Amino acid sequence: MFALVLVLSALTAIELVTRRIAWSSRGINLQAWAVSLSATILLLPLVQYAVPGSLIESAPLWLSIPLFILVMDLGEYLFHRAQHASPLLWRMHSLHHSDHDMNATTTNRHFWGDSLLKALTIWPLAALIVAPTPTASAIYVALSLWNYFSHSAIDVNFGRWSWLINSPAYHRRHHSIRPEHYGSNFAALFPVFDVIAGSYHRPVGFPPTGLDERPEHIGHILLWPLRGARLPNGPVAAADRPAH
Numbered sequence: 001m002f003a004l005v006l007v008l009s010a011l012t013a014i015e016l017v018t019r020r021i022a023w024s025s026r027g028i029n030l031q032a033w034a035v036s037l038s039a040t041i042l043l044l045p046l047v048q049y050a051v052p053g054s055l056i057e058s059a060p061l062w063l064s065i066p067l068f069i070l071v072m073d074l075g076e077y078l079f080h081r082a083q084h085a086s087p088l089l090w091r092m093h094s095l096h097h098s099d100h101d102m103n104a105t106t107t108n109r110h111f112w113g114d115s116l117l118k119a120l121t122i123w124p125l126a127a128l129i130v131a132p133t134p135t136a137s138a139i140y141v142a143l144s145l146w147n148y149f150s151h152s153a154i155d156v157n158f159g160r161w162s163w164l165i166n167s168p169a170y171h172r173r174h175h176s177i178r179p180e181h182y183g184s185n186f187a188a189l190f191p192v193f194d195v196i197a198g199s200y201h202r203p204v205g206f207p208p209t210g211l212d213e214r215p216e217h218i219g220h221i222l223l224w225p226l227r228g229a230r231l232p233n234g235p236v237a238a239a240d241r242p243a244h
């Protein structure tokens with residue numbers, strides 16, 4: 001938690017110097033964070049279950065830790081693809097895409113049911129493949145702090161090395177409202193999954209983000225899928241919609 005606050009504060013400090021971000025965006029993101037954190041604390045114990053065993057249970061740490069991280073990241077990638085392919089999941093995921101001022105705090109703008117769904121799907125699936133030992137889980141959580149950097153409004157582009165690890169420019173292309181950017185760069189940590197699946201696109205520039213529909217208060221965050229139902233299945237801006 002201390003590391004998270006430290007990372008978030010450092011990124012926000014850089015954003016404050018380099019780019020003007022609406023404070024209302026950060027306010028909504030912090031509310032979404034509080035809601036999903038509460039839901040996780042209250043509901044996660046109800047949906048969590050132990051897997052009977054793992055395919056890779058007793059491998060040495062140098063192998064089991066990178067494998068666990070890769071399998072978890074693959075799970076995140078597949079779940080994210082499903083969030084854009086399924087109208088029902090998009091109703092929830094569109095909350096994350098609704099930020100017009102994408103910044104480090106957007107990392108926590110997720111519908112509260114998302115992590116519960118992951119607890120029922122990709123997390124147990126990953127645990128069936130590689131044992132989620134406390135060390136592997138702790139290292140994965142620490143690595144996930146990278147997501148704050150990827151969502152930050154800091155203009156960092158790894159150029160031809162973009163396939164190596166996620167970056168602000170790489171993930172911004174995923175959030176972009178430009179039609180030519182749709183359906184690209186789904187990876188959480190490692191873009192190699194985008195490369196394999198053909199969804200990898202080297203990022204260029206600093207495109208605008210957001211959706212027409214956006215939350216204005218905590219009630220919208222709590223009941224977001226009802227508002228998300230009004231949105232088309234994908235990040236489509238008003239200008240690109242049919243006129244009728």
Ligand SMILES: [Zn+2]
Pocket residue numbers: 080083084093097174
């Ligand atoms: Zn997405």
Ligand SMILES: [Zn+2]
Pocket residue numbers: 096151171175
């Ligand atoms: Zn994102």
